[in-house]
Amino acid sequence: MPSHDLSPPAVTRGGRAQVLAAAAELFTRDGYAATTTRAVAERAGIRQSTLYHHFANKDDILATLLEGTVAPTAAYAERLLTTAEAVPGARLWALVRFNTELLLGGLSNLGALYQLPEVRGERFAGFRQTRCRLAAAYRELISPLQPLPEAELRLRGELVLGLVEGAVAVARGCSEQDAAEVPAAAADAAVRLASDYGCPAEHLALLRAAALAL
Amino acid sequence: MPSHDLSPPAVTRGGRAQVLAAAAELFTRDGYAATTTRAVAERAGIRQSTLYHHFANKDDILATLLEGTVAPTAAYAERLLTTAEAVPGARLWALVRFNTELLLGGLSNLGALYQLPEVRGERFAGFRQTRCRLAAAYRELISPLQPLPEAELRLRGELVLGLVEGAVAVARGCSEQDAAEVPAAAADAAVRLASDYGCPAEHLALLRAAALAL
DNA sequence: GTCTATACATGGATAGAC
DNA sequence: GTCTATCCATGTATAGAC
Numbered sequence: 157m158p159s160h161d162l163s164p165p166a167v168t169r170g171g172r173a174q175v176l177a178a179a180a181e182l183f184t185r186d187g188y189a190a191t192t193t194r195a196v197a198e199r200a201g202i203r204q205s206t207l208y209h210h211f212a213n214k215d216d217i218l219a220t221l222l223e224g225t226v227a228p229t230a231a232y233a234e235r236l237l238t239t240a241e242a243v244p245g246a247r248l249w250a251l252v253r254f255n256t257e258l259l260l261g262g263l264s265n266l267g268a269l270y271q272l273p274e275v276r277g278e279r280f281a282g283f284r285q286t287r288c289r290l291a292a293a294y295r296e297l298i299s300p301l302q303p304l305p306e307a308e309l310r311l312r313g314e315l316v317l318g319l320v321e322g323a324v325a326v327a328r329g330c331s332e333q334d335a336a337e338v339p340a341a342a343a344d345a346a347v348r349l350a351s352d353y354g355c356p357a358e359h360l361a362l363l364r365a366a367a368l369a370l
Numbered sequence: 371m372p373s374h375d376l377s378p379p380a381v382t383r384g385g386r387a388q389v390l391a392a393a394a395e396l397f398t399r400d401g402y403a404a405t406t407t408r409a410v411a412e413r414a415g416i417r418q419s420t421l422y423h424h425f426a427n428k429d430d431i432l433a434t435l436l437e438g439t440v441a442p443t444a445a446y447a448e449r450l451l452t453t454a455e456a457v458p459g460a461r462l463w464a465l466v467r468f469n470t471e472l473l474l475g476g477l478s479n480l481g482a483l484y485q486l487p488e489v490r491g492e493r494f495a496g497f498r499q500t501r502c503r504l505a506a507a508y509r510e511l512i513s514p515l516q517p518l519p520e521a522e523l524r525l526r527g528e529l530v531l532g533l534v535e536g537a538v539a540v541a542r543g544c545s546e547q548d549a550a551e552v553p554a555a556a557a558d559a560a561v562r563l564a565s566d567y568g569c570p571a572e573h574l575a576l577l578r579a580a581a582l583a584l
Numbered sequence: 585g586t587c588t589a590t591a592c593a594t595g596g597a598t599a600g601a602c
Numbered sequence: 603g604t605c606t607a608t609c610c611a612t613g614t615a616t617a618g619a620c
Contacts, residue, residue, distance in 0.1 A: 185487070186487050187403065187486065187487035188403075189403030189404060190403060192612080192613060193614065193615085194612095194614095202585090202587095204613090205587075205615080205616080205617095206586055206587075208614095208615070208616080209585060209586075210585095213614080268485060271482060271539065273399070273400050273401035273404055274404070307544075308555070310544075311537075311555055312559070314536065314539075315536055315537065315540070315556075317536075318532065318533065318536025318537075318540075319532065319533065319536070321536075322528065322529055322535075323529065325485065325532065326525055326529070330521075330524075334521055337521075338525070341522065345526070345563055348563055348565075348566065348568065349559055349563050351562075351568060352562065352569060352570050353567075353568040354562065354565060354566050354567040354569070355566060356566050356567060357566065360566075406595060406596085407595075407596060408595075408596095416604070416605095417604070417606080418596090419597080419598080419599095419605075419606085419607090420603070420604055422596095422597070423603055423604075427596075427597075428597095
C-alpha cells in the first residue's frame with residue numbers, strides 16, 4: 157500500500173457521516189421516537205437494514221450524535237479553565253457563545269434532545285458524564301462572578317445550560333439574520349443570569365471584545 | 371333535583387381526572403411517544419379501550435393536559451397586567467414564581483412537553499395560541515424593566531419562558547427542600563435575565579415582598 | 585457493504601357484548 | 603361506561619444472497 161491515497165474521504169452516500177447528518181435533522185425536526193429508521197436510511201441514501209452495518213441500533217445513532225455535540229464543548233470549556241481572562245465573565249461569555257453556535261451550526265438543535273427519556277439508558281452513560289464535566293466547567297466560570305453557596309451555584313449552572321438550549325430553540329423559529337445574533341445575545345444573557353449585578357451595555361462591549369480575544 | 375348533592379366529586383377510579391393524572395406522570399417520566407395507552411389506562415385503573423370513551427385519541431389526552439397547565443398561567447398573567455406594581459419587576463417576579471410553582475406542583479413537569487414535535491399538530495392549535503398570549507404577557511412585563519427593540523424583547527421573553535421550564539427540570543433532580551426554593555430562585559433569575567442592571571440582594575428583598583403583596 | 589425479504593413485537597384504535 | 607377480543611399498521615431488527 158505504498159502510494160498516495162489523496163482521494164477525499166468521499167463522504168457522499170451511505171457512509172456513517174451521511175447517516176448521522178440525516179438522523180440529526182430528522183430527530184430534531186420530528187422527534188426521536190417519531191423518526192423511523194426507514195426515514196433516516198432513505199435520507200442517507202441507503203436501505204433501512206444497511207443502517208445496522210454502521211450502528212448497533214437506533215439508540216446507538218442518537219448516542220453518537222449527542223456525544224459529538226457535547227464533547228467539543230466540554231473540551232473547549234476545559235481549555236478555557238486554564239486561561240486567564242482580562243475582563244470578568246469573558247470566559248463564560250465565550251463558552252456560551254461557542255456552545256450556542258455549535259448547536260446552531262449543526263443543521264439541527266441536538267441540545268433539545270438532551271432531556272429525552274431515552275438518554276437515561278445505559279448506552280448514554282458516556283454522554284451524561286461528559287455533560288456533567290461541562291456543567292462543572294460552567295459552575296467554575298460562574299463562581300468568580302458571583303460567590304454563591306453550593307446549591308445555588310448548581311442551580312445557576314443548570315439554568316445557564318438550559319439557557320443555551322432555549323436560545324437555540326428560539327433561533328430556529330426566526331429569520332436567518334436574527335438567528336445570527338442569537339449566540340452573542342445568549343452569551344450576554346448568560347452573564348446577566350450569572351451575576352446579581354447585571355451587565356450594562358457599556359460593560360458588555362468590553363466583555364465581548366475580551367471574549368473574542370480569547 | 372332539589373337536594374344538596376354534597377358528595378364529593380368522587381374522583382376515585384377511571385374518571386377523566388384519573389386518566390389525566392396518570393398520563394401526566396407517565397408522559398413526563400417516560401416521554402410521550404414511549405408511553406403506551408395501555409400503561410396510562412392501567413395506572414388510571416381502567417382498561418386500555420376505555421380510554422377512548424373519555425378522549426378521542428392519545429393526542430387528545432396530551433392536548434388537554436397542556437391546555438390545563440398553560441391556561442391558568444395565562445389568566446393570571448393577564449390579571450397581573452391590569453395591576454399596578456410598587457416595585458419595578460414585582461409583577462414579572464410574581465408571574466415566574468406562579469408559573470414555576472404550578473408546573474412543579476403538578477406531579478410532573480408538563481412544561482417539558484411544550485417542545486414536543488407532536489405539539490405542532492392541529493389538535494394543539496388552542497394550546498399554542500394560549501401560550502402565545504402568555505409569551506406576550508411576559509414581554510409586556512419585561513419591557514418596562516428594560517426598553518428594548520422588538521426582536522431583542524422577543525428573544526428575552528422566550529428565554530424567560532425557557533428559564534421556567536429549565537428551572538422545573540432542575541427542581542425535579544434535587545432534594546425536596548432544595549426544590550421548594552426553586553420557584554423563588556427562578557423568579558430572581560428571570561428578573562436578572564430581563565434587566566441589564568441585575569438585581570442585587572438588597573433590592574431583591576424589596577422585590578420579593580412587593581411581589582408577594584400582589 | 586449493500587441489497588431483498590421477512591420475522592416479530594408493539595401499540596393505537598375499533599367492534600360489539602354487558 | 604366498562605369490558606373482552608381483535609384488527610391492522612407500524613417499525614425495529616435479523617437472515618442471508620450478492
